[in-house]
Amino acid sequence: ARIEESKRLAASQAVQDHLLPTYTHIGIGSGSTVVYVVDAIASLPRSVTSQMAFYPTGDQSRDLIKAAGFRLGYIEDLPRGQMLDVCFDGADEVDPALNLIKGGGACLLQEKIVATAARKFVCVADFRKISKNLGTEWKQGIPVEVFPMAVPRVLDELKRLGSTGAKIRPGTPGKAGACVTDNGLRIVDAAFKPLLTQLPEGKKDGEEGVWTVDGLARRLIEIPGVAEHGLFYGKSGLEVESGAQKPVAAYF
Numbered sequence: 001a002r003i004e005e006s007k008r009l010a011a012s013q014a015v016q017d018h019l020l021p022t023y024t025h026i027g028i029g030s031g032s033t034v035v036y037v038v039d040a041i042a043s044l045p046r047s048v049t050s051q052m053a054f055y056p057t058g059d060q061s062r063d064l065i066k067a068a069g070f071r072l073g074y075i076e077d078l079p080r081g082q083m084l085d086v087c088f089d090g091a092d093e094v095d096p097a098l099n100l101i102k103g104g105g106a107c108l109l110q111e112k113i114v115a116t117a118a119r120k121f122v123c124v125a126d127f128r129k130i131s132k133n134l135g136t137e138w139k140q141g142i143p144v145e146v147f148p149m150a151v152p153r154v155l156d157e158l159k160r161l162g163s164t165g166a167k168i169r170p171g172t173p174g175k176a177g178a179c180v181t182d183n184g185l186r187i188v189d190a191a192f193k194p195l196l197t198q199l200p201e202g203k204k205d206g207e208e209g210v211w212t213v214d215g216l217a218r219r220l221i222e223i224p225g226v227a228e229h230g231l232f233y234g235k236s237g238l239e240v241e242s243g244a245q246k247p248v249a250a251y252f
């Protein structure tokens with residue numbers, strides 16, 4: 001209950017700080033923490049939330065928005081160049097530079113599209129997600145979304161990159177076969193040694209399987225058959241013109 005309470009408190013603080021009543025386009029992530037974000041938004045006056053459209057990051061997120069009675073937005077209908085005002089989403093692990101591992105809920109691809117479409121991406125996560133180096137608290141590996149036909153070769157390439165163990169994510173009880181994402185693809189969870197935010201003197205990125213967050217993120221996306229991965233890295237939203245993968249703030 002302590003964890004659920006910490007999620008609820010973090011979510012209401014994040015909404016209080018970052019959801020301005022003048023906003024009209026809100027991105028909603030996936031997972032269990034973002035449920036508390038929607039609850040916090042639903043406690044605002046209807047006169048405010050009825051002026052807003054809410055952009056989902058997958059089937060669960062869409063159901064959440066509809067269950068709250070909120071208006072659904074379709075990000076493909078946004079006028080060119082228009083951004084969402086804010087996006088709220090969870091994370092599996094957060095390092096001090098606010099790099100994230102996401103994808104524990106297999107929703108990372110649409111989450112990254114919506115997060116980077118927002119002027120402000122705000123991460124809400126319970127205290128278990130706080131980490132000094134990505135890969136030390138979240139041990140399931142970095143979620144990588146892969147086209148089914150490429151899975152075996154992606155597994156080989158991950159091994160060559162120094163992954164300490166990569167495997168296809170199994171389906172859940174009641175669904176035979178591998179996990180199938182909202183995009184009809186597969187998830188490979190690839191464990192690596194703890195990721196660094198900067199390289200030690202004289203070391204090359206990837207040497208002996210030790211990577212920086214940015215270095216590994218750029219390598220993963222190059223592997224043929226990889227559609228997206230769960231490392232949210234680079235500059236944060238306020239430092240860059242367009243949306244950023246990293247949040248501008250994290251609430252625990």
Ligand code: DER
Binds near residue numbers: 030033101
């Ligand atoms: O899949 C995802 O990226 C989700 O945001 C997930 O990482 C957070 O899930 P949780 O809020 O249930 O911990």
